[in-house]
Amino acid sequence: MERVLSWLNQPLFPDTVIRVWMAVAAGAALLLALILAFFLIRRKKKKKRGDQAVEEPITERPEPLPELELANLQGVGSREEQQDAFGISRMDRYEEDGLLAVLCDGMGGMAEGGMIAAETASQLVGIFPWTDDSDVPGWVYQRSARVYQQFRGHGGTTLVAALLKENRLSFWCVGDSDLFLLRENKLYGLNARQEFKNDLILRALDGAFPVEEAFQDPQAGALSEYIGKEEVTCDYTRMPFLLQPEDALLLCSDGVSDTLTLKQIREAMALSSQACCDKLEEEILAAGKPGQDNYTAIALKYHGKNEEES
Numbered sequence: 001m002e003r004v005l006s007w008l009n010q011p012l013f014p015d016t017v018i019r020v021w022m023a024v025a026a027g028a029a030l031l032l033a034l035i036l037a038f039f040l041i042r043r044k045k046k047k048k049r050g051d052q053a054v055e056e057p058i059t060e061r062p063e064p065l066p067e068l069e070l071a072n073l074q075g076v077g078s079r080e081e082q083q084d085a086f087g088i089s090r091m092d093r094y095e096e097d098g099l100l101a102v103l104c105d106g107m108g109g110m111a112e113g114g115m116i117a118a119e120t121a122s123q124l125v126g127i128f129p130w131t132d133d134s135d136v137p138g139w140v141y142q143r144s145a146r147v148y149q150q151f152r153g154h155g156g157t158t159l160v161a162a163l164l165k166e167n168r169l170s171f172w173c174v175g176d177s178d179l180f181l182l183r184e185n186k187l188y189g190l191n192a193r194q195e196f197k198n199d200l201i202l203r204a205l206d207g208a209f210p211v212e213e214a215f216q217d218p219q220a221g222a223l224s225e226y227i228g229k230e231e232v233t234c235d236y237t238r239m240p241f242l243l244q245p246e247d248a249l250l251l252c253s254d255g256v257s258d259t260l261t262l263k264q265i266r267e268a269m270a271l272s273s274q275a276c277c278d279k280l281e282e283e284i285l286a287a288g289k290p291g292q293d294n295y296t297a298i299a300l301k302y303h304g305k306n307e308e309e310s
Helices: 002-008 020-055 091-097 113-126 133-151 196-205 211-216 262-269 273-287
Strands: 068-075 084-088 099-105 159-165 168-174 178-183 186-189 247-252 295-302
Touching: 068 084, 068 099, 068 273, 084 113, 084 295, 091 099, 099 113, 099 247, 099 295, 113 133, 113 159, 133 159, 133 168, 159 178, 159 247, 159 295, 178 262, 186 262, 196 211, 247 262, 247 273, 262 273, 273 295
Parallel strands: none
Antiparallel strands: 068 295, 084 099, 099 159, 159 168, 178 186, 178 247, 247 295
């Protein structure tokens, strides 16, 4: 130890007052200062990066909306059994085949209305996809004839079927189930109800009798066409109807459209498809209509293709 102290006390250079220990101490101080400066600079850089992360938040790309929204609604109402039926083609085949939605309202006053409705919806979805849309009215005609052969006009169902393929809509309708379109907050009925009332109105306008009598006729609400007639007339699109982004469609039985006002239907269709169905059911239950019919609906909203898909 004495030797070390003696060495540290020696002059660093001849003829100088600077001792070895002074140089060692100065070197140690310099090294300590360099180490401290290094950590201070590093800490400052980290803080700067942290400040930049706060000031410049990363914006995540939102998930794109699906091209097509779909939801459905069904309730028994005050009836003893469900005589409405619906069917939807496979969603995972939408890009290749399009999407087919079918809704049938079995005629409650006739035999086996529920069974006829369920079989009709199932069979039409079962033959999809087809090669040519023009074959569908022929299928409807044959289906009606087969039901007639079995029930001789005492059993039947309505039909509303809509096919969406890319931005094109085709539909086929028989009876009084409805197909609505909401575009830019305006509601349109795409199909004409096939009821005796409409036939009577046309006759009244032709001068056969006063128009008000058409609405007072006890048979005004009866169906003029239904699947189950020996010969049926199908209302359908001769060429596809072009959809616009954010168009909303609603297929529904008269348990929906005869219970609610057009304003209520329009307001519900302005929502997302699932919210639309929830709102329709809420309004139907709130109406508390005596003898509430079965109610069924299929809600669709077409968002259009994303720019990257176009």
